[in-house]
Each structure stands twice: as C-alpha cells, then as structure tokens.
Amino acid sequence: MNTNEGFVSVEVRDNIAIVTLERPSKLNALTPEMIEQLGQAALDLDKRTDVRAVVLTASGERAFCVGADIRVWAGLEALDMWRRWVRDGHRAFDLWATLRQPVVAAINGHAFGGGLELLATADIRVSEATATFALPEAGIATCPGWSGSQRLVKLLGPGQVKLMALTGRRLDATAAQRAGLVQDICEPGKALEHALEVATEIARLAPVSVQLTKQLIDAGTGVNLGAVLEGMAGALAATTQDAKEGLASFSEKRPPDYQGF
Secondary structure, eight states, rough: OOOOOSEEEEEETTTTEEEEEEOOGTTEEEOOHHHHHHHHHHHHHHSSSSSOOEEEEEEEEEEEOBBOOHHHTTTTTTIIIIIIHHHHHHHHHHHHTOSSSSSEEEEEEETTHHHHHHTHHHHHEEETTOEEOEEEEEEEEGGOSSSSTHHHHHHHHHHHHHHHHHHHEEEEEEHHHHTOSSEEEEOTHHHHHHHHHHHHHHHHHHHHHHHHHHHHHHTTTTTHHHHHHHEEEEEEHHHHHHHHHHHHHHHHTOOOOOOOO
C-alpha cells in the first residue's frame, strides 16, 4: 500500500471491497483529491460483478473523518466554493448513496461535518463505542455542504439534525444508535472486523436479490425513485418473448407479431 497520506485505497477480499480513507495524521480530513477518488471508487465498484458488498472505513484510531480540510476550502473564493467544493462533494456522495452494492460503514472514531455526511450515504453503520458524531459547521461560520441538511435529515429527522447543527452538540455512539444513525456498536478497535462480518453475511446471499432489495427500500424513501422504477421495468420487459420478437422483427425489417407474453 502507498505510504503517502491523503488518498483513498480500495482492496477486494472474497467479494467484499474495503474502501479506506488514508489520512490519519490529519484525522482523515477530506481534500479535493480524496473527494475525487471517493467518486471514482464508487463508479468503479458499481461496474464490478464480483463485488457483493462494500465496507467504508478509515485509517487510524482517533477519527473516521473530521470533515473537509479547513485549510483547503478556507482559501477558496465564493464561486469556487460553489463550483468545486460543494458540487464535487455532492457528486461523489451521491454516487456512494446510490451504489448498487450495499455499503457497511466501519466507524473507527470521530465523524464530524463532512465525515458524518459521508456516513449518511452508507446502508448500515457499525461504530466503535468511543466514536462521537457532530455537525460543527456553524461554529466556524459555515454550513453543512455535503447533504447534511438533506440526506442526513431523511435519516435522522429535522429535529435531531437541527439540535446537532444549531448547537454543535456531539452525539456519543449510544445516542447515535438511539437516533438511528448507528445500527451496531462494538469495542474500540473492532469496527472493521465487525463491519466485515456484516458484509460477509450480505455477500453470502443472492447478490441480485440483495441489490434489488436495497434499491426498493431506498426508492420507498424517494431516493433514485425514477431510476429504480425504470430500471426494474426495463429488466422485466427484456425477459419477455415480445422483447425477443421486437428485436427479431427490427433486424429482419418486418412488422412485429406481439403475443403479450
């Protein structure tokens, strides 16, 4: 593995991809390069048929991710903040939120700001007992920028997100579990191991059924609804004899003879 910090690594083990934020000395604060790599990793994984589940985690023992690197975005002009920082982050996070395979987040430490927003894209979240969660943006005179006011609200409800964002208050792992952010809590140092156990359970099941079920559940909350409906309708139509007849009649330049099955 590359020993230079500030990148996102991808490793595949037995049908499970492990995607890791690799910047522990900076508490895995996200740079533009890391945002780009996160988006590319999601695009690449979505195309792979050998990957049945994905674990999203981070290096180090202190933090999963403390959000955006302040030193980077603080120097941006207002329009660049909109053009690059916010929009690029949304694009990358949206790719994670709509990834075909289930995503299990292994939370090895604190998740603040953009780190918490990244966790909101996962399907299942496993947290070490010592982790804390916060939206501290108002304390440094900015606002949540990567769907903390949108995706996180759908996950936790407006009241809980307002309490966190308007006060800067931190949630510990137990409170995060009560709020519905965290599904499982484990001992310190065990997040990746526990997440891999969950991912292994997922990977043992029929992968297409798992992926369709994920999409159905997400569509029920309004996520990617149009793509889910059209994708499933198109797939169903493609299995019919009429679909074969339609292709045959087109290639043979004759009128189709549809039978309705």
